[in-house]
Amino acid sequence: MYHVKMLLELRSLAVFFIVFFFGRRLWALLSRIRTLPPGPWGLPLLGYLPFLKPEAHVHFAQMAKKYGGIFSLSLGNQFVVILSDYKLIREAFRREDFTGRPDTEFTNILGGYGIINSDGRLWKEQRKFLHDKLRRLGMTYSGQGKHEMEARIMKEVEVFLHTLSKERNNSTDLNPILCTSISNVICSLVMSVRFKQKDAKFTRFMNLIAEGFRLFGSLNYANFFPIMRYLPGLQEVIKKIAKNRTEMAAFFQETVDDHRATFDSHNMRDLIDNYLMEIEDAKATGRSEELFQGKEHDRQMQQIIGDLFSAGMETIKTTLLWAVLYMIHEPEVASKIQEELDRVVGRNRLPKLEDRPYLPYTEAVILEVLRISSVVPLGTTHSIHQETKLGGYTIPENAHVVPLLHAVHMDPNLWDEPKAFKPERFLNQEGKVCKPEYFMPFGVGRRMCLGDVLARMELFEFFSSLMHTFHLRKAGEDSGLPTLEATTGATLTPLPFEVSLVQRPLQDSPHEFLNTCQGLRPAGSL
Ligand code: HEM
Numbered sequence: 018m019y020h021v022k023m024l025l026e027l028r029s030l031a032v033f034f035i036v037f038f039f040g041r042r043l044w045a046l047l048s049r050i051r052t053l054p055p056g057p058w059g060l061p062l063l064g065y066l067p068f069l070k071p072e073a074h075v076h077f078a079q080m081a082k083k084y085g086g087i088f089s090l091s092l093g094n095q096f097v098v099i100l101s102d103y104k105l106i107r108e109a110f111r112r113e114d115f116t117g118r119p120d121t122e123f124t125n126i127l128g129g130y131g132i133i134n135s136d137g138r139l140w141k142e143q144r145k146f147l148h149d150k151l152r153r154l155g156m157t158y159s160g161q162g163k164h165e166m167e168a169r170i171m172k173e174v175e176v177f178l179h180t181l182s183k184e185r186n187n188s189t190d191l192n193p194i195l196c197t198s199i200s201n202v203i204c205s206l207v208m209s210v211r212f213k214q215k216d217a218k219f220t221r222f223m224n225l226i227a228e229g230f231r232l233f234g235s236l237n238y239a240n241f242f243p244i245m246r247y248l249p250g251l252q253e254v255i256k257k258i259a260k261n262r263t264e265m266a267a268f269f270q271e272t273v274d275d276h277r278a279t280f281d282s283h284n285m286r287d288l289i290d291n292y293l294m295e296i297e298d299a300k301a302t303g304r305s306e307e308l309f310q311g312k313e314h315d316r317q318m319q320q321i322i323g324d325l326f327s328a329g330m331e332t333i334k335t336t337l338l339w340a341v342l343y344m345i346h347e348p349e350v351a352s353k354i355q356e357e358l359d360r361v362v363g364r365n366r367l368p369k370l371e372d373r374p375y376l377p378y379t380e381a382v383i384l385e386v387l388r389i390s391s392v393v394p395l396g397t398t399h400s401i402h403q404e405t406k407l408g409g410y411t412i413p414e415n416a417h418v419v420p421l422l423h424a425v426h427m428d429p430n431l432w433d434e435p436k437a438f439k440p441e442r443f444l445n446q447e448g449k450v451c452k453p454e455y456f457m458p459f460g461v462g463r464r465m466c467l468g469d470v471l472a473r474m475e476l477f478e479f480f481s482s483l484m485h486t487f488h489l490r491k492a493g494e495d496s497g498l499p500t501l502e503a504t505t506g507a508t509l510t511p512l513p514f515e516v517s518l519v520q521r522p523l524q525d526s527p528h529e530f531l532n533t534c535q536g537l538r539p540a541g542s543l
Pocket residue numbers: 110132133134144324325328329330332333336392393396397398458459460461463464465466467468469471472
């Protein structure tokens with residue numbers, strides 16, 4: 018009898034301890050959950066993934082209305098924090114602890130090379146190096162380099178206009194023409210190479226990039242559930258990515274080898290020459306092993322070329338396509354730009370960078386295009402490698418942090434009628450350009466776009482020259498206006514459309530102007 022009683026007491030004690038232990042754990046878990054940014058619960062293991070709609074930026078913006086300027090959700094095994102409060106975006110991204118990039122299937126394939134997806138010391142050193150060298154090559158608003166950069170861009174602008182002059186009055190798809198022209202700017206800066214329209218090597222290169230985007234897109238689920246990488250379908254995708262990357266690497270390596278063979282330390286032609294100089298210097302000073310944090314030198318150069326190309330081509334081309342589309346929709350805005358260009362620049366030359374301060378309306382239109390199109394709607398995902406606090410909430414280690422730039426640019430509390438195209442919002446009462454701190458198409462903080470100066474130069478030169486030389490009209494008499502709907506990928510791209518280009522009549526000095534617009538030699542590979 019005594020033993021039974023003992024056993025019962027022991028059992029009660031055990032139950033008490035189990036309840037106490039799990040109760041404490043549950044309490045700790047709930048207390049911790051309460052410190053995380055608010056957000057939906059989702060399903061066990063899958064989290065919110067099954068409910069995510071294809072246009073993630075629009076879906077997240079709707080969620081932000083419910084949960085606020087900082088909210089969180091689980092997507093598979095990832096904990097994601099979405100920021101749409103511009104003050105919190107600024108606060109987070111100026112901090113060192115928010116400069117990480119996520120560790121995913123995608124970044125594993127890249128092996129930590131390059132700049133966009135690198136992390137820690139390699140990223141810091143590469144960012145400083147690139148910032149310094151690209152400035153010397155002309156990515157700056159001041160100094161001699163600026164003129165060299167302008168010359169590189171203008172060469173492409175002129176070839177672009179020449180190609181278009183052959184398309185006058187026809188319905189034209191600007192996408193492939195812009196693709197070559199914008200690529201040539203970045204290729205000339207990085208590796209002194211340029212391509213003709215429809216060049217076979219360039220076409221292959223562009224196809225590899227397009228296929229790369231598609232293949233990495235289909236790997237998305239493995240980013241959320243790493244175990245899925247072992248599924249046969251995804252194994253095939255991974256093999257194909259590896260094959261394409263080998264082909265791209267060979268293409269870049271050929272350029273690096275050519276540069277090595279003709280390298281002259283007294284004549285730095287481009288970014289690759291600067292990298293070769295750095296590698297030589299590291300050898301001479303016994304730093305070779307440490308350079309690029311011990312990573313393979315040539316592979317780092319290959320990835321840098323790939324990173325700058327992918328970051329600097331699609332974004333600018335897409336922004337220019339949006340600009341053209343909005344000009345077709347907003348003929349009054351287009352006329353005001355042309356009136357300003359005619360008054361300030363005159364009809365006998367193309368606009369130059371030094372005209373820019375005197376062309377506030379044109380400048381305001383470019384800013385409005387950048388705002389309304391938010392070509393990189395979700396910015397680039399950041400990550401943190403140690404638990405931290407933001408806006409009073411706990412941000413756990415390895416959380417992904419997404420700046421919802423689209424929501425910032427469409428916030429009715431910040432912008433009057435955000436869906437309307439209103440360049441005037443970027444002009445102050447004196448008619449001067451002013452940018453509010455919640456305008457952030459290039460991101461903000463320590464990992465802000467490295468190419469924003471080049472991007473602003475290119476957008477100005479291409480857009481103002483195009484407007485100075487052509488009227489942009491909708492193609493086809495009977496068709497309606499092309500849609501402003503976007504295709505959602507890493508960037509927000511307009512659906513394919515055509516434009517009718519009507520050459521603008523000349524007034525003064527027709528010879529010089531004609532020479533610029535029509536008498537140019539076609540491009541050839543360097
Ligand atoms: C309209 C044109 C462009 C837009 C809208 C744009 C936008 C952005 C955005 C939103 C980011 C992410 C910032 C972050 O991580 O928080 C970024 C990063 C970056 N951009 Fe751009 N970009 C443009 C053009 C360019 C050009 C022309 C270049 C090349 C020279 C370039 C090079 C880069 C690089 C290297 C990064 C990564 C920086 C890092 O991780 O430290 N971008 N850009």
